[in-house]
Amino acid sequence: MSRKRLLSITASLLAGVLIAASACGGTTRGDDEGDGPTGTGGTANPDAEYRTGLSFAMLPKQVNNPYFEASSTGAETVAAELGGEYEFTGPSDASASSQVSYIDTLSQQATDVILLSANDPNALCSSLDQARSGGSVVVTFDSDVDPACRDLFVSQVDSAEVGLALLEMTAEQIDGTGEIAVLSATANATNQNAWIDVMRAELESNPSYADMELVEVVYGDDEDEKSFSETQGLLQAHPDLRAIVSPTTVGIAAAARYLSGSEYQGQVALTGLGTPNQMREFVKDGTVTEFALWDPTALGELAAYTGAAAASGIITGAEGEVFTAGDLGEYTVGADGVVTLGPPTRFNAENIDDFDF
Amino acid sequence: MSDRAPADAAPLWSALRRFASWDAVIIAATALFLVVAASTVEHFGTARNAGHIIVDLAPVLLLALVMTLIVATGEIDLSVASTVGLTGAAMGWMWNHGIALETIMPLTVLLGALLGAVNGLFITGFGLPSLAVTIGTLALYRGLAYVVLGDTAVADWPRDFTGWTLGTIGDTGVPNIVVPLIALALVVGLVLHCTPIGRAVYAAGANPVAAAYSGIAVGRLKCWLYVASGAMAGLVGVFWTLRYSSARADNAYGLELTVVAVVLLGGVSIFGGKGRLPGVLAAVVLLTALQNALRLAHVSTETLTVVTGALLIAAVLAPNLLTAAGDALRSRRRRAAASL
Numbered sequence: 001m002s003r004k005r006l007l008s009i010t011a012s013l014l015a016g017v018l019i020a021a022s023a024c025g026g027t028t029r030g031d032d033e034g035d036g037p038t039g040t041g042g043t044a045n046p047d048a049e050y051r052t053g054l055s056f057a058m059l060p061k062q063v064n065n066p067y068f069e070a071s072s073t074g075a076e077t078v079a080a081e082l083g084g085e086y087e088f089t090g091p092s093d094a095s096a097s098s099q100v101s102y103i104d105t106l107s108q109q110a111t112d113v114i115l116l117s118a119n120d121p122n123a124l125c126s127s128l129d130q131a132r133s134g135g136s137v138v139v140t141f142d143s144d145v146d147p148a149c150r151d152l153f154v155s156q157v158d159s160a161e162v163g164l165a166l167l168e169m170t171a172e173q174i175d176g177t178g179e180i181a182v183l184s185a186t187a188n189a190t191n192q193n194a195w196i197d198v199m200r201a202e203l204e205s206n207p208s209y210a211d212m213e214l215v216e217v218v219y220g221d222d223e224d225e226k227s228f229s230e231t232q233g234l235l236q237a238h239p240d241l242r243a244i245v246s247p248t249t250v251g252i253a254a255a256a257r258y259l260s261g262s263e264y265q266g267q268v269a270l271t272g273l274g275t276p277n278q279m280r281e282f283v284k285d286g287t288v289t290e291f292a293l294w295d296p297t298a299l300g301e302l303a304a305y306t307g308a309a310a311a312s313g314i315i316t317g318a319e320g321e322v323f324t325a326g327d328l329g330e331y332t333v334g335a336d337g338v339v340t341l342g343p344p345t346r347f348n349a350e351n352i353d354d355f356d357f
Numbered sequence: 358m359s360d361r362a363p364a365d366a367a368p369l370w371s372a373l374r375r376f377a378s379w380d381a382v383i384i385a386a387t388a389l390f391l392v393v394a395a396s397t398v399e400h401f402g403t404a405r406n407a408g409h410i411i412v413d414l415a416p417v418l419l420l421a422l423v424m425t426l427i428v429a430t431g432e433i434d435l436s437v438a439s440t441v442g443l444t445g446a447a448m449g450w451m452w453n454h455g456i457a458l459e460t461i462m463p464l465t466v467l468l469g470a471l472l473g474a475v476n477g478l479f480i481t482g483f484g485l486p487s488l489a490v491t492i493g494t495l496a497l498y499r500g501l502a503y504v505v506l507g508d509t510a511v512a513d514w515p516r517d518f519t520g521w522t523l524g525t526i527g528d529t530g531v532p533n534i535v536v537p538l539i540a541l542a543l544v545v546g547l548v549l550h551c552t553p554i555g556r557a558v559y560a561a562g563a564n565p566v567a568a569a570y571s572g573i574a575v576g577r578l579k580c581w582l583y584v585a586s587g588a589m590a591g592l593v594g595v596f597w598t599l600r601y602s603s604a605r606a607d608n609a610y611g612l613e614l615t616v617v618a619v620v621l622l623g624g625v626s627i628f629g630g631k632g633r634l635p636g637v638l639a640a641v642v643l644l645t646a647l648q649n650a651l652r653l654a655h656v657s658t659e660t661l662t663v664v665t666g667a668l669l670i671a672a673v674l675a676p677n678l679l680t681a682a683g684d685a686l687r688s689r690r691r692r693a694a695a696s697l
Contacts, residue, residue, distance in 0.1 A: 026457025027515050063658050092658045095610060097601060104409045105652040108400045122512035123601035126523055146512075187508030188605055219508075 044316045046323070051312040052083040054112040056304060059102050061117045061143065062094040062222070066275055067249045067296050068117065070357040071141070074300030075115055078326065082308055084112075094186060094222055096120030100127045107131030113307035115300075116150070117142040121190055125149040137310045141303035142296075143190050151310050151317045152337045154303040156294040157344050159191060162247070163198025165292055165344050166272065167209065170243050173269040173289050177211040178242030181234050183255055183272075185222045185248040195247050215241070220251045227254035235264055246272035252291060256282040276347050276355040283352050290348040297357055299341055302328055306339050379624035379679070380636025383672075387643040394650040401650050404530040411532045412523060412600065414645035416441070416593045416609065418538060418638065420616045421623075422545040423586040425637045428620050429549075430579055431562040431629025432487040436476060437590045438612035439498035442605075444469045444594030446502040449511030449604030458518060466591040472498060473587015477580035495613065502606035511604040522600040534596075546634045554578070562629025619644055622672035644668070 056079045060068035072088045079086035089106075091098035096119040106114050107130055114136050118124055121144065128138050128149045141154040156162075170180055182199070184192045196217060203209050215238055220227025227250055235241060244259075246252035252274040259265050265287050274291045282288045305325035306315075315321040317337035324330050331339050347355065395402030420437045427434050444465045451461045472494070479490045524533050549555040560568035561575045569575050598604045623640035625632025644665070651661045 026459035027517070028455050028457045029452055029513065087655060089652070089655070090658065092662060093611065095607065096603065096605075097597075097609070100601065101409075101413060101649070102652065104413075105649070108403070108406055108409075108653065120510065120601070120603055120605070122510065123603040123605075125602060126519070186607070187503065188510055188607065193508065 044318065044321050045313050046315075046321065048312050048314045050082050050308050050314070054079075054082060054084040054308055054311055055087075055109075056084055056113045056115065056307065057087045057089060057106050057109075057111045058115040058300070058303075059099065059106065059117070060088075060090045061099075061119050063088070063090045063092055065222070065250070066278060066357075068142075070275065070296040071117075071300030071303070073357075074297035074302075075304035076300075078301050078304035078308065081326065084308075087111075094119055096123035099124060103127040103131055107134050107136055110134060111136055112311050113304070114138045115303045115307055116140050116145075118145045118190070119143070119186075120188065121145050137307050139303050139307040139310065141299055147336045150337075152306050152315075152333065152339060154299065154306050155338050155340045156296075156299050157342065158340060159194040160198050161343055162191075162273075162292075163195040164202060165346070166195060166245050166247060167199050167202055169271045169290050169292065169346065170245055170269065171209060171212065173271060174212075174242040176208060179213050179215045179238055179240050180243045180245060181215055181238060181241055182217040183227060183230055183234065183244055183246040183248075183251045184217055184219050185251065187219045189222075189248075192247050199245070220246075220248070220254060222248055222250040224250060224254050227251045228258050231255040231258045235262070235268065241268055243269040243271065246270070246274075248272070249274050249278065249293070252288075253278045256287050260285055260287040273344075274347075275357055276352050277357060279347070280352055283347070283349050290346055292344040292346045294341055294344050295355075295357065298328060301325065302331065302339065302341055306331075378633075379675070380633045380639065382675070382679075383623060383636045383643065384639040387639040387646075390643060390650075391646060394646065398650045398654050400653050406649065406653075408525065408530060408532050410642075410645050410649050411538075412534060413649070414641050415534050415538060415600075416597055416612065417615050417619060417645070418641045419541065419589055419593050419596070420586075420612070421619050421637050421641055422541060422634070423582065423589045424616050424620050425623070425625055425632065425634055426545070426549060426558050427487075427579075427582050427586060428617075428625045428627065429558050429562045429629055429632050430575075430582065431565070432480065432579060432582075433491060433617065433627075434473075434476065434487065434583060434586045435491040435613050435617070436472075436494035436498055437586060437593075437616055438609045439495045439502070440469055440472050440587055440590035441594045441597055441609035441612065442607060443472065443498040443502040443505070444591040445598040445604045445608040446505040446606050448594060448598050450505050452511055452514070452604070458515065462595050465595050466588050469591020469594060470584050470588035473583045473585065473590070474580070476587065477583030480583065481576040481580040499606070499610075502608075506604065506606045508606075512602055514599055514602050514604075519599045519602045522596060542634070542638060549634055558582075559630055562626075562631070564630070615644070618669050622669060627673075640672075 056075060058072050058075050076086045090102055099119050103124060104127055114131060116138060118140055124145055128145065132138055138150040139152045139154060140150045142156060144153045182196055184196065200214060203212060203214055216234065218230040218234055220230045231244065231254065234244060244255055246255050252272040255270055256279060259268060259270055260282055270288050271291050273293045275293060279288055279291060302325050309315045309323040310317060314323050315333060317333060319333055319335050321333045322330060333339055400406060424434060447468055448461055448465045476491055476494055479485050480487045521533055525531055526533055549558060557573045557578055560573055561578060565575050597608050619640040620637055621627060623632065623637030625637060648661060651664065
């Protein structure tokens with residue numbers, strides 16, 4: 001067969017498929033109104049006791065991240081307290097597809113409570129559906145999935161509050177004027193994007209931020225080297241930059257390391273979300289004035305208690321249900337099955353030595 | 358006594374060589390591993406787990422099919438995963454613009470073929486090294502994927518289609534995806550091992566000059582292989598997007614390394630001219646099943662990465678050691694014969 005004939009046959013075949021599809025009315029956006037399974041079903045018994053001997057597994061966005069290791073410590077304490085088994089497992093790269101394999105594994109092992117920080121709001125859904133129909137309780141923490149795909153979500157904090165706190169700290173450090181930039185995690189990271197959106201909206205609407213301008217958002221993909229070189233790039237691209245906001249623990253540490261060894265130390269402010277242990281030396285050497293974070297250990301504890309409460313039938317995930325999370329106190333389930341930990345804590349030279357995580 | 362030894366060793370060695378071709382070794386190793394894992398790792402041997410393994414290995418297997426042919430011609434295509442990302446992103450863009458999914462799917466495969474043709478043009482038209490060209494398009498296509506979709510994800514795919522990618526044939530528990538996997542593997546296997554095209558592939562890899570003199574259009578062959586590789590990546594782009602219900606610019610990030618790894622593990626020589634498809638298929642199963650078993654056995658992620666890496670080094674080393682052992686045996690035989 002000659003090349004020309006091969007090409008023309010291929011082309012006409014393709015054209016045929018296309019015409020057939022459009023003529024017969026194919027499937028287009030909005031045709032499908034299907035909805036996934038919702039809620040755990042059943043009724044809550046607020047007086048029930050926590051079940052003992054539950055198996056817990058925490059699946060972070062990626063392992064080898066100090067933030068999730070702190071959460072894991074919290075969840076492990078709760079698992080031990082309730083006489084259960086505990087496992088910390090997950091991919092070494094922050095991608096959704098690798099998390100799917102881990103969820104499949106956990107659902108096969110019939111884990112009672114899966115504590116998940118999701119790398120994608122939708123990609124995990126079919127695996128989570130399978131795990132839940134096998135009897136696992138799925139509690140997301142730190143980063144949520146589509147509410148239809150999980151039982152409850154333990155939010156570290158309200159996203160509006162984080163965005164506002166980030167902007168407030170930045171404004172305080174640069175007297176409310178000048179160019180600022182954001183060094184984020186991955187381009188798809190659910191909560192970083194939500195916080196950045198809050199910051200954008202507030203910069204536009206709040207007159208006290210009128211002199212501040214967000215010039216660029218760059219992505220370090222929660223990788224140390226990439227975050228480091230993105231910081232370098234930001235400073236070269238914007239000579240008038242006054243502040244960098246990095247709402248991710250990997251990013252802020254890498255940016256601080258770059259700043260502390262450069263001519264920009266003390267000239268360009270750096271704030272964001274970081275852990276005290278990572279940031280201590282940079283606060284002491286004057287690179288960083290103030291940053292914030294919630295306590296990830298407490299977040300892990302609350303997630304484990306929430307999962308245990310759902311697995312014990314104390315709560316089902318419906319709005320208004322109340323449960324007691326050990327020493328953390330009493331929590332109420334909000335709309336869409338969200339449980340919120342509390343406001344972020346700010347760390348500076350005065351209080352940083354009081355924290356160890 | 359001593360004069361009988363070489364006479365005995367010769368048929369033994371040739372028998373051993375017949376059985377010990379690398380793809381036979383890797384197929385045996387895979388079968389052995391599956392049996393051992395099924396009897397020692399809890400939850401490994403279930404039908405449900407087999408289904409998970411098959412759905413997990415599908416993208417790597419599909420990409421490895423054409424990659425086997427490309428590596429056998431002595432070239433490489435490192436842009437496959439980025440092509441999966443870009444075609445997936447384009448798919449999301451078209452869906453957002455109200456095009457029917459039945460139209461989008463062939464267009465996506467066609468786009469993949471075009472992206473492959475760009476590689477082919479640079480490599481065979483301009484005579485540039487495939488390593489350099491496809492590293493370039495690896496970055497370029499991934500970048501374009503971000504241009505198309507930015508940091509958003511398109512996730513509202515119809516359940517009829519996303520369900521199919523994970524579904525099973527009736528109540529048999531056999532994943533739907535098995536049918537296209539077997540069909541495509543058969544087609545590529547037959548082309549490589551039973552047609553003049555396959556013989557041209559090996560000839561072009563073993564000695565391109567000799568191949569050209571014997572009337573094989575080496576450049577045209579390679580160019581079409583890149584088109585096929587791109588089209589396959591487009592197909593995987595469709596599968597990946599529907600399987601995860603998510604078209605994102607970072608879909609399949611870093612997958613090219615796994616694909617090249619299984620092709621080498623399957624016994625295809627990185628210098629071209631050698632290697633068979635059954636070995637590559639076994640390598641895909643071995644690598645996916647190994648990772649699955651280690652996860653089920655609660656092995657930590659760090660150990661999992663180390664084990665995978667060690668396995669790949671062993672895979673590249675072992676065929677060379679086999680050849681070296683064969684040479685040593687032959688030269689000893691020659692010495693023995695000479696001393697008679």
